[in-house]
Amino acid sequence: MNTLPAFDAALIERYDRPGPRYTSYPSALQFTERFDEAAYRAAAARARAARGTAPLSVYVHVPFCASPCFYCGCSRIITRQFDRGEPYVQALEKEIALQGALFEGRRAVEQLHFGGGTPTFLSSEQLGRIMAALDDEFGLSESEGREFSIELDPRTISPPTLAALAGLGFNRISLGVQDFDPQVQQAVNRVQSVKDTLDLITEARRLGFRSVSVDLIYGLPYQTRESWARTLDVITRAAPDRIAAYSYAHLPERFKAQRHIDATRLPLPREKLALLALTIERFTRAGYDYIGMDHFARPHDELALARRDGTLHRNFQGYSTRGGLDLVGLGMTSIGALDDTYSQNARQLDGYYSAINAGVLAVDKGLRLTAEDKLRRDVIMALMCRDGLRFADIEAAHGIRFTEHFAAELGHLGLLEEDGLVRREADGIRVTPSGRLLLRAIAMVFDAYALRAVLAGAPRRHSAVI
Numbered sequence: 365m366n367t368l369p370a371f372d373a374a375l376i377e378r379y380d381r382p383g384p385r386y387t388s389y390p391s392a393l394q395f396t397e398r399f400d401e402a403a404y405r406a407a408a409a410r411a412r413a414a415r416g417t418a419p420l421s422v423y424v425h426v427p428f429c430a431s432p433c434f435y436c437g438c439s440r441i442i443t444r445q446f447d448r449g450e451p452y453v454q455a456l457e458k459e460i461a462l463q464g465a466l467f468e469g470r471r472a473v474e475q476l477h478f479g480g481g482t483p484t485f486l487s488s489e490q491l492g493r494i495m496a497a498l499d500d501e502f503g504l505s506e507s508e509g510r511e512f513s514i515e516l517d518p519r520t521i522s523p524p525t526l527a528a529l530a531g532l533g534f535n536r537i538s539l540g541v542q543d544f545d546p547q548v549q550q551a552v553n554r555v556q557s558v559k560d561t562l563d564l565i566t567e568a569r570r571l572g573f574r575s576v577s578v579d580l581i582y583g584l585p586y587q588t589r590e591s592w593a594r595t596l597d598v599i600t601r602a603a604p605d606r607i608a609a610y611s612y613a614h615l616p617e618r619f620k621a622q623r624h625i626d627a628t629r630l631p632l633p634r635e636k637l638a639l640l641a642l643t644i645e646r647f648t649r650a651g652y653d654y655i656g657m658d659h660f661a662r663p664h665d666e667l668a669l670a671r672r673d674g675t676l677h678r679n680f681q682g683y684s685t686r687g688g689l690d691l692v693g694l695g696m697t698s699i700g701a702l703d704d705t706y707s708q709n710a711r712q713l714d715g716y717y718s719a720i721n722a723g724v725l726a727v728d729k730g731l732r733l734t735a736e737d738k739l740r741r742d743v744i745m746a747l748m749c750r751d752g753l754r755f756a757d758i759e760a761a762h763g764i765r766f767t768e769h770f771a772a773e774l775g776h777l778g779l780l781e782e783d784g785l786v787r788r789e790a791d792g793i794r795v796t797p798s799g800r801l802l803l804r805a806i807a808m809v810f811d812a813y814a815l816r817a818v819l820a821g822a823p824r825r826h827s828a829v830i
């Protein structure tokens with residue numbers, strides 16, 4: 365169901381301001397070190413009491429990569445010493461035992477994601493040990509609907525490894541592609557062939573993986589409409605189930621690797637918008653549904669179905685069909701969400717190892733949401749995932765009068781209404797087709813922290829909304 369309007373570059377340019385991606389609300393910038401291991405254990409106890417045997421979502425972070433992609437803003441460690449994987453796996457096994465004890469083995473893992481870094485920096489045997497530890501301590505779901513996904517770098521994985529991953533129980537893969545143009549690939553230090561990538565997709569289908577997802581990035585150096593169109597054509601023909609086309613955010617002051625990128629070769633803002641327009645036009649014409657926030661899915665895909673039936677959610681991995689599952693984060697820098705808290709593990713390997721090897725969880729910081737945070741989170745997630753909200757639903761869940769509680773926000777929304785991004789109705793707020801391309805800008809109206817940061821003149825810590 366494609367309800368996107370004609371691309372309005374001037375409108376999008378007007379709202380192109382830094383803002384969170386709302387994979388959580390509040391965003392990770394609000395986490396504090398006051399939230400410690402004891403706070404995490406208390407959250408786990410509350411989650412255990414409240415949710416009984418409800419399934420869990422688990423994220424495993426593998427930080428190592430063999431070479432640096434210059435655009436990258438992920439938490440990763442560049443090394444070709446593959447033996448660095450072993451102590452990390454041993455630490456993960458210990459952490460899984462520590463975490464599993466908190467849930468007394470009563471909550472099976474229904475959703476599992478391995479991200480990085482490069483998860484396949486680890487051998488299949490090492491990945492198998494992590495899966496076995498998860499099965500021992502939590503229990504891995506064997507249901508048909510389980511979602512076990514892993515991020516793959518087509519430069520470092522071959523079809524036999526893919527078969528091993530299928531054997532371990534993974535049923536979804538996410539392939540990093542970014543751009544196939546040779547000049548762009550050189551400029552970002554990520555040279556990967558079309559053939560290797562397409563062979564992996566073919567092999568994944570043959571092995572019965574339920575979903576193949578591809579990541580692209582627009583706004584990279586040397587990208588032009590012509591070169592980008594060629595990449596889009598290849599991907600369209602390969603027909604993955606899901607596509608994420610991210611906007612490159614050039615923040616060299618925050619991400620050291622980006623200092624290798626020649627900023628004079630980046631597409632100008634107008635050209636970058638043209639790349640976005642081309643992306644949307646090509647994928648929707650090829651039959652993909654626009655899910656929101658850079659994501660596309662084939663109409664039969666669970667993500668597209670969830671969007672249509674109003675059950676779509678957002679979590680730290682982006683859009684998801686599984687809302688409300690408690691999330692356990694494992695590994696350096698990983699983020700968890702238990703009960704009414706968010707937490708993040710140590711962001712440096714040393715800190716992660718010293719905590720785990722001392723037999724304590726590596727929780728470094730986090731946040732317990734206030735009632736106001738939960739209210740605003742519900743509003744923002746409804747806008748991001750369901751194109752709007754009914755006042756009565758929010759009022760019933762949070763015991764407020766929407767129009768009174770958000771009188772100032774509804775006033776700000778008036779400007780967006782004038783620009784045709786939202787429609788205020790008697791019983792709620794609707795995001796218009798034009799607004800679907802500017803969800804972050806709409807959500808920011810209800811973000812108390814973003815507003816405070818703007819008022820305080822805080823330095824830029826988010827990427828622009830496009």
Ligand code: SF4
Nearest residue numbers: 429432433436438481
């Ligand atoms: S983009 Fe992926 S493979 Fe490249 S450096 Fe970042 S995490 Fe590693």
